[in-house]
Amino acid sequence: MxxxxxxxxxxxxxxxxxxxxxxxxxxxxxxxxxxxxxxxxxxxxxxxxxxxxxxxxxxxxxxxxxxxxxxxxxxxxxxxxxxxxxxxxxxxxxxxxxxxxxxxxxxxxxxxxxxxxxxxxxxxxxxxxxxxxxxxxxxxxxxxxxxxxxxxxxxxxxxxxxxxxxxxxxxxxxxxxxxxxxxxxxxxxxxxxxxxxxxxxxxxxxxxxxxxxxxxxxxxxxxxxxxxxxxxxxxxxxxxxxxxxxxxxxxxxxxxxxxxxxxxxxxxxxAVGTIDSYSGWVGTAGLNFDSQQNSPLHSRMAVIAGTSACYIVASRSPVFAKGIWGPYKDWVLPGYWMSEGGQVATGMLLQHVIEVHPAYDAALKLANGSGSSIYNFLDKHLEKMRSKSGALDISYLGRNYFYYGDLYGNRSPIADPSMTGTVVGLTGDKSIDNLAIQYYGVLEFLALQLRHVISAMNENGTEIKSRVISGSVSNNANLARLIATSCDMPVITPRQAGSSTCFGAAILAATASTKTLTGDTDLWSVMHNLGQHGDVRYPEKGTLLKSLLEVKYIIYLEQCERQRVFRDMIEKAVSYHQD
The missing domain is CATH 3.30.420.40 (ATPase, nucleotide binding domain)
Structure with missing residues (x-):
């Protein structure tokens, strides 16, 4: 021995x-x-x-x-x-x-x-x-x-x-x-x-x-x-x-x-670096996870969600779609076309909606007192509300609250910077309970809009079947559950989800150590060999959450479209007098 x-x-x-x-x-x-x-x-x-x-x-x-x-x-x-x-x-x-x-x-x-x-x-x-x-x-x-x-x-x-x-x-x-x-x-x-x-x-x-x-x-x-x-x-x-x-x-x-x-x-x-969102793709697309053999590279969408969000997929052929940036050939990985959708605000939207609510200061004080973030506090508060009411699921609590959150314009999939937010279901309630429901409404919107983006991309030729989510927002369990079930696809989260962009940059550095400008080192091999392990959340089938999200997606699309119709109606009324 x-x-x-x-x-x-x-x-x-x-x-x-x-x-x-x-x-x-x-x-x-x-x-x-x-x-x-x-x-x-x-x-x-x-x-x-x-x-x-x-x-x-x-x-x-x-x-x-x-x-x-x-x-x-x-x-x-x-x-x-x-x-x-x-x-x-x-x-x-x-x-x-x-x-x-x-x-x-x-x-x-x-x-x-x-x-x-x-x-x-x-x-x-x-x-x-x-x-x-x-x-x-x-x-x-x-x-x-x-x-x-x-x-x-x-x-x-x-x-x-x-x-x-x-x-x-x-x-x-x-x-x-x-x-x-x-x-x-x-x-x-x-x-x-x-x-x-x-x-x-x-x-x-x-x-x-x-x-x-x-x-x-x-x-x-x-x-x-x-x-x-x-x-x-x-x-x-x-x-x-x-x-x-x-x-x-x-x-x-x-x-x-x-x-x-x-x-x-x-x-x-x-090493030659890259834009942060693409570094996040490098850091997550090579993840190792259960059933990964069913998710080849071209079927994995990387969701890098922090202040804003980028959705990146590497396709085997060029895909053109309204509101989707790309395709960019050989930008990161030779032989693949990179396409990118996104939301102007994710973490920034959550922060805004929470901070303008009348109950924010009281909730923040309680969160600080319990040693948790405001988001973890609200997640726990939602579960307490569910338990107290006897509801089957926390999604039931906000069943009649419909939030559309393009407060900073829409990047994907309609590419309309004039889009704004709309809400159906506002009341005069100023309590922490109401704050929690409004917070959950934003999570629902983020998941539904991601479904909208993926649908637009797949209709135009991408083959997205799973999402790898990283960034500061990715540790939100409620959001991961909503995304998986709304989009009807698995969500894979790296075990160090908040550092994916740094990790991707480190992979680029490792690649450059053995690669010159004319070298042949395979970036994908480095991504896979050094890749982190990820945990998989599968979509729910036949649950109350699934049923509600199917209906709410129809309402989401209606909110998106009706806002533009209303603006056109107003524009016609104004233009009549201007003429």
């Missing part, structure tokens, strides 16, 4: 994934078996100079990243020399620098004096008129965005800056996706080399309406031809042909300065 001394020693290697979210930067360290070792986070500030405008600072973001990485190293007792690679995921936000001196540029254009506020946050809605102007071109490439660009995308924001900056200042700008800006700071690598993909005739589509990935014809049609001038020097994260390298390839090594900032060594490989 071999002793421990006979077993050859293999040193542990570690990989770091960083997620730059809306309100914080988080770092996660995993080992070469996919085990999570330690994580840490640091908040990020935000400025709102005007209603609808949201700005951040790259320098503050970098400071928060450095704090989180060093704190995670400390908590995990991980030595810097054992870290092989790092990757960054971030919100789909726009970062501004000068292309000649790499100085930050104020995100407010000529109306802003603070150049350190050089990020236009993803949720910023300043570019409404620019979005309308781009969509009026009816350019054929708009089909890759469900028929129209969203005001949340970067391209309309760049056009807004063109309209609000002196021409000479605008010409000096270089535009980065936020994750590319952080990667640039980490490496100091201004340019990516060309790859064999550059021999193709056409550029891939600019994923999620970002600054990169567009051909000159489209850019000129939307008054942004300058982005393609001089070998795309005004677009960060691309080669001279305007192409971005694949996520999980190497962007270079840490610069000496960045290595010191992060508490790491300069031989650490920096």
């Amino acid at each position: 071999a002793s421990d001394l006979d077993i050859p020693y293999r040193p542990k290697h570690y990989y770091i994934g960083v997620d730059v979210g809306t309100g914080s930067a988080r770092a996660l360290i995993i080992d070469d078996e996919g085990n999570s070792i330690a994580s840490a986070a640091k908040t990020i500030g935000e400025w709102q100079p005007q209603p609808g405008m949201h700005e951040q600072s790259v320098s503050e973001i970098w400071g928060s990243i450095c704090y989180a990485v060093k704190e995670a190293l400390l908590q995990g007792d991980v030595q810097p020399e054992s870290v092989r690679s790092i990757a960054f995921a971030a919100t789909c936000s726009l970062a501004l620098f000068t292309h000649d001196t790499d100085e930050p540029v104020a995100a407010g254009g000529s109306e802003s004096a603070d150049k350190n506020h050089n990020v236009i946050l993803w949720m910023d809605q300043r570019a409404m008129s620019e979005t309308e102007a781009i969509n009026k071109t009816q350019h054929e490439l708009l089909k890759y965005f469900g028929g129209s660009l969203s005001v949340l995308m970067e391209l309309p924001k760049i056009l807004w800056l063109k309209h609000h900056m002196p021409e000479a200042e605008f010409r000096r700008c270089k535009f980065y996706d936020l994750h590319d800006a952080v990667t640039f700071i980490a490496t100091g690598n201004q340019h990516f080399p060309c790859t064999k993909m550059c021999a193709q005739d056409a550029l891939p589509i600019g994923v999620d309406g970002t600054a990169k990935g567009w051909n000159r014809d489209f850019l000129e049609a939307v008054q942004l031809g300058i982005l393609a001038d001089e070998d795309f020097k005004r677009v960060g994260g691309v080669c001279r042909h305007g192409r971005a390298p694949s996520a999980g390839t190497s962007a270079g090594n840490l610069s000496e300065k960045s290595a010191r900032d992060l508490g790491l060594h300069a031989d650490v490989v920096v």
Whole structure:
């Protein structure tokens, strides 16, 4: 029998994934078996100079990243020399620098004096008129965005800056996706080399309406031809042909300065990162779970639900649908087309509805006193209400409450930013009981709208049969139950559901450790080999909840449609007098 001394020693290697979210930067360290070792986070500030405008600072973001990485190293007792690679995921936000001196540029254009506020946050809605102007071109490439660009995308924001900056200042700008800006700071690598993909005739589509990935014809049609001038020097994260390298390839090594900032060594490989939602897909699509043989990759939808929600699926062929962004070929995984739906607000919607209720302060005080979150408190309160009333199910408590929650417009599947919320069943009740029912009504809406999105996607060619849900909202058991039963599909939740975006970035880092820009390392194999384990919740059959949700889905669709009908009726009445 071999002793421990006979077993050859293999040193542990570690990989770091960083997620730059809306309100914080988080770092996660995993080992070469996919085990999570330690994580840490640091908040990020935000400025709102005007209603609808949201700005951040790259320098503050970098400071928060450095704090989180060093704190995670400390908590995990991980030595810097054992870290092989790092990757960054971030919100789909726009970062501004000068292309000649790499100085930050104020995100407010000529109306802003603070150049350190050089990020236009993803949720910023300043570019409404620019979005309308781009969509009026009816350019054929708009089909890759469900028929129209969203005001949340970067391209309309760049056009807004063109309209609000002196021409000479605008010409000096270089535009980065936020994750590319952080990667640039980490490496100091201004340019990516060309790859064999550059021999193709056409550029891939600019994923999620970002600054990169567009051909000159489209850019000129939307008054942004300058982005393609001089070998795309005004677009960060691309080669001279305007192409971005694949996520999980190497962007270079840490610069000496960045290595010191992060508490790491300069031989650490920096992977090409991605938008946070796609990093969440990388972190969850490779989950290991019971009956996974019945859920091939193309049938798994990744639901990344936090402040907002993104729904991503990798298809074997291109799928076009109204209100669905994509398909984007080879964006993350070679040979697959990525399609993406979403909700503008999930966690943000729950927070809003709870906080404006008259009973919120009393409920929060009770929640704090019991050591639980407001959401856990309300879940327990609903069960107490059910038990006290003798109801068969908590869904019975809100049977006559019908909530439609597009308070911030609709992204998918109807792509209508003018959509708002509607409620049937309001009363004068100001109690905690009523707060709990309104909270449950929002959960129902989120589940029903996800069913609406999946139905639209599957009707147009996707093959979604299960959902992997992650993010800060994913630990809500009532929401998981509602989603599974409403959509009539299993819901798989990672056992570390809140860290999927960080975990996905760490997988990209691990891939880059053995992959060069022209390498052949299989990202899917790394995703599967390092994948977490997930727990499966199956849909209910023949229960009261199922019956109520079937009826409520019909009512949900009616609420969605009637709101638009009512607006048209009002518009006709107003236009009659204006004419």
